[in-house]
Amino acid sequence: DTGVSQNPRHKITKRGQNVTFRCDPISEHNRLYWYRQTLGQGPEFLTYFQNEAQLEKSRLLSDRFSAERPKGSFSTLEIQRTEQGDSAMYLCASSLAAGRDSFLLGANTGELFFGEGSRLTVL
Amino acid sequence: AQSVSQHNHHVILSEAASLELGCNYSYGGTVNLFWYVQYPGQHLQLLLKYFSGDPLVKGIKGFEAEFIKSKFSFNLRKPSVQWSDTAEYFCAVSINSGTYKYIFGTGTRLKVLA
Numbered sequence: 001d002t003g004v005s006q007n008p009r010h011k012i013t014k015r016g017q018n019v020t021f022r023c024d025p026i027s028e029h030n031r032l033y034w035y036r037q038t039l040g041q042g043p044e045f046l047t048y049f050q051n052e053a054q055l056e057k058s059r060l061l062s063d064r065f066s067a068e069r070p071k072g073s074f075s076t077l078e079i080q081r082t083e084q085g086d087s088a089m090y091l092c093a094s095s096l097a098a099g100r101d102s103f104l105l106g107a108n109t110g111e112l113f114f115g116e117g118s119r120l121t122v123l
Numbered sequence: 124a125q126s127v128s129q130h131n132h133h134v135i136l137s138e139a140a141s142l143e144l145g146c147n148y149s150y151g152g153t154v155n156l157f158w159y160v161q162y163p164g165q166h167l168q169l170l171l172k173y174f175s176g177d178p179l180v181k182g183i184k185g186f187e188a189e190f191i192k193s194k195f196s197f198n199l200r201k202p203s204v205q206w207s208d209t210a211e212y213f214c215a216v217s218i219n220s221g222t223y224k225y226i227f228g229t230g231t232r233l234k235v236l237a
Contacts, residue, residue, distance in 0.1 A: 004166075031223060042127075042213050042227035043167070056222055091167070097223070111157075112215075112225060114167040 004115035020078045021118040025094030035091040089117040125150035129228035144199040146214030156197040157215040206237045
């Protein structure tokens with residue numbers, strides 16, 4: 001399967017523990033996104049990378065959250081000192097900024113390819 | 124900041140009925156618009172997108188959407204739904220300046236009765 005891969009798919013942890021999620025994007029994709037989705041809500045933007053640079057972080061991303069994308073390939077999202085309110089599905093998506101997007105500086109027309117998500121339950 | 128509203132949270136239709144799901148966005152500049160679908164147990168996938176040209180765009184599985192700039196809307200339509208269209212549908216927007224993020228609506232859960 002050459003799609004976006006996320007692991008673990010499910011994580012149950014106790015409040016106060018740290019958790020880390022990994023995302024492997026489609027190999028040629030240069031943009032990588034993290035979203036969070038709770039029941040009855042749409043995906044909420046957390047952060048994105050272009051290659052290895054983290055270009056934007058949502059205010060939803062508290063100091064307990066950190067994301068990295070070393071070498072511009074896979075990414076990790078770490079949540080420290082988890083709280084019950086962190087329980088959610090964490091989605092990763094990747095896209096390729098090329099062609100029209102490169103020609104029109106700052107354009108953002110590409111399709112997002114999503115992974116299956118990592119479901120976090122904090123007890 | 125841009126936002127997306129989907130006013131229909133739950134829709135129940137019988138097979139062969141017509142579908143229209145509303146999507147409105149708030150942003151005064153140029154936007155790119157998307158509809159994504161999430162079938163039960165599957166990941167989000169693109170149905171269709173609009174970024175320029177003909178405001179009526181056609182996507183997969185017989186879906187289409189119309190961009191009406193004056194109404195800030197991008198409604199999704201399908202003339203005749205099937206049981207297999209049961210899914211959750213999300214509208215999303217991106218803009219062409221300052222940020223590469225995509226903003227999603229809260230979604231509409233569609234149930235099609237056989």
